[in-house]
Amino acid sequence: MKTFISTYILDKQGELLETKKDEKPLVEKIKDKTEMVFDKVNDYERIKEKLIGETFEYAPQFNYIINGILLRYENNKDLIRFLRGNTGIITNTFMKSGTRNLRILKHALNDFEKIYNTVNMAYPDTSFRVLQTMLIFTIAVSFEIKAGKIIKYKFEGIQNNEEYRKILVSSRVLSDNKQFYIKEFDSNYYYNFKSEYRFFKFIEMYVRTRIFDMKIFKRDMEDIISTIDTKKLPGYKRLLTEEYWKISDDEFLEKFKLEKIRYRREVPNIAKEKLKEACTLKNGDMMMYYSHLVFCLVFSSKIDFDEIKDSIEEIITGNWHGDHENIAGAFEDIASPKTIEWVYYLALAHQFEGYEGGLAMARKCIHALGKINTPKSKEKLELLANNLNETEELRESAKRELKRHDFTNKDFE
Numbered sequence: 001m002k003t004f005i006s007t008y009i010l011d012k013q014g015e016l017l018e019t020k021k022d023e024k025p026l027v028e029k030i031k032d033k034t035e036m037v038f039d040k041v042n043d044y045e046r047i048k049e050k051l052i053g054e055t056f057e058y059a060p061q062f063n064y065i066i067n068g069i070l071l072r073y074e075n076n077k078d079l080i081r082f083l084r085g086n087t088g089i090i091t092n093t094f095m096k097s098g099t100r101n102l103r104i105l106k107h108a109l110n111d112f113e114k115i116y117n118t119v120n121m122a123y124p125d126t127s128f129r130v131l132q133t134m135l136i137f138t139i140a141v142s143f144e145i146k147a148g149k150i151i152k153y154k155f156e157g158i159q160n161n162e163e164y165r166k167i168l169v170s171s172r173v174l175s176d177n178k179q180f181y182i183k184e185f186d187s188n189y190y191y192n193f194k195s196e197y198r199f200f201k202f203i204e205m206y207v208r209t210r211i212f213d214m215k216i217f218k219r220d221m222e223d224i225i226s227t228i229d230t231k232k233l234p235g236y237k238r239l240l241t242e243e244y245w246k247i248s249d250d251e252f253l254e255k256f257k258l259e260k261i262r263y264r265r266e267v268p269n270i271a272k273e274k275l276k277e278a279c280t281l282k283n284g285d286m287m288m289y290y291s292h293l294v295f296c297l298v299f300s301s302k303i304d305f306d307e308i309k310d311s312i313e314e315i316i317t318g319n320w321h322g323d324h325e326n327i328a329g330a331f332e333d334i335a336s337p338k339t340i341e342w343v344y345y346l347a348l349a350h351q352f353e354g355y356e357g358g359l360a361m362a363r364k365c366i367h368a369l370g371k372i373n374t375p376k377s378k379e380k381l382e383l384l385a386n387n388l389n390e391t392e393e394l395r396e397s398a399k400r401e402l403k404r405h406d407f408t409n410k411d412f413e
Contacts, residue, residue, distance in 0.1 A: 064393070066090055067360070069106055079116050083109070086135060087360040088325045093136050096188050097143035108142035114212065115203060123221050129288075130224060133195040134203060140189040141207045154181060155204045160223065164199035192322055194285030197224050267293075268302050272311075279314040284321030291315065291323070295330040305338040316342050316349070324349065328364040335371035337412040343368045344380040347394075362394050370401030378407040 015029065066087055073080045083090065094105055112135055119126050119134070141155070158164050167182045190198060202217040271293045278287035294311075297303040305312065315327060328346050331339045347365035366384065369377040384390060385398035 064359075065102065066094070066105075069102070069109065073109075073113060076113070076117070078120065079113060082116065082131065083135075084360065085326065085329060086132060088322065088358060089132060089135060090139065091358060092322075093139040093189060094143075096191075097140070097147065099143060099147050101143070101147055104142055104146045105139065107146070108139045108207075111142065111203075111207060112138045115206070118212070118217065119221070122218075123225070126221075126224070129195055130197060133193075133197060134200060136189055136193065137198070137200055138203055138207065140185070141204055144185065145208055155208070158182075158199060158201070158204075160201055160220070161197050161199045161227075192284060196227055268297055271297055272303065272308055275308060275311045279311050279318075282318065282320040284323065287315060287321055288323045288326070291327065291330070295334065298336075299334055305336060312342060316346055325358075325361040325364065328361045328368065332364045332368035332371065335368060335373075337372055337374050337376070337409070340369070340372060340374070340376050340380060340411075343372075343377075344383075347380075347384060359391065359394065363397055366394065366397045366401055369398075370405050373405045373407050373409040374411040375407055376411045378402065378405075 067084075070080060070083050070087070073083060090105075090109075097104075115134060115138060116131065119131070144154075158167065164182070168186055186198065200220055202213055202220050205216060206212045271290055275287065275290040275294050277283075278290055294303060294308060298305060298308075315321070316324070324346060328343070331343050331346070343365045347362050347369070349361070366381065369381050369384075381398045381402050385395050385402060387395065
């Protein structure tokens with residue numbers, strides 16, 4: 001029937017009997033006309049032309065959506081803190097996938113819940129950076145496989161992180177086009193994110209086959225430990241790869257007591273110099289580690305903000321790293337009047353190009369201003385509450401902080 005209709009249309013258009021030297025054979029002309037007439041996309045376009053006046057593109061606020069998705073993990077306190085502290089990573093990885101498939105994102109986060117719980121139970125000392133990389137990898141592989149962007153078994157032949165890195169070298173240095181996809185995957189999802197360990201076979205296999213192979217899991221984790229064994233480092237260096245906010249003051253000081261006395265004296269100066277060096281080099285990975293240590297030392301009154309003012313200003317105003325949200329979280333934990341101007345800047349910075357963390361970063365800044373609880377922090381919250389360029393959610397968040405605190409603490413003169 002389709003062939004008959006296509007032939008009839010060609011006849012009515014006078015194309016059925018006309019023959020030219022370079023013209024297609026009649027059979028191909030009928031085939032092309034059939035595809036054109038009965039193609040679903042063309043059918044939609046014809047209907048759209050007659051029935052639809054205007055087309056509006058729906059662009060949802062993904063920060064709101066992702067925060068809603070994360071609510072399902074509220075009963076797992078460690079996991080929800082980790083995920084909320086890394087909403088910038090979740091959002092960026094989601095956007096880099098080039099899709100808008102929230103169902104795949106939900107499945108990926110469900111998979112990561114199992115991964116996170118298993119890692120924390122069996123290897124509780126796993127570094128924060130490794131967990132961040134696992135989060136990126138889980139979401140990235142989920143989208144690549146489940147969205148049909150690659151053949152399902154593209155990663156099957158890669159057995160471990162070492163093989164993955166060798167493929168990257170061959171694709172970049174030797175221009176091996178056979179491994180072009182791996183190069184594109186790494187460049188896309190790990191752009192501006194430094195990590196020694198970037199491929200997890202147990203995660204790839206779990207996403208691809210739904211089998212969580214404990215033997216491969218243990219092999220991968222032992223390999224990670226041998227590659228990044230922080231326990232063999234001096235205490236002050238261990239802090240560079242751990243979450244400083246999980247370390248109490250007593251535990252922090254105890255770590256240093258285990259070291260020679262000279263280490264305790266050297267730590268603040270080492271941290272300040274290394275942070276300054278990271279800012280000069282614009283090395284995001286180095287900055288992340290040393291800023292964590294510096295903030296821990298600030299929290300323990302070993303360093304004053306005045307000593308690191310230039311480095312902090314370079315960090316909060318620079319778009320050469322992706323750690324702005326974590327910096328905002330540190331300001332929230334420390335709640336010092338000396339940070340008010342910096343916190344206010346970051347509260348607005350979610351609108352700036354190149355700043356990662358989005359609205360999650362802005363919310364942390366608003367909470368920080370509330371916790372600082374001084375007249376100047378109140379002024380900043382009032383500015384945010386009345387800023388019509390801000391989202392309604394952030395304005396309301398600022399208003400709640402204004403009602404919650406009395407702002408009787410003293411400002412820093």
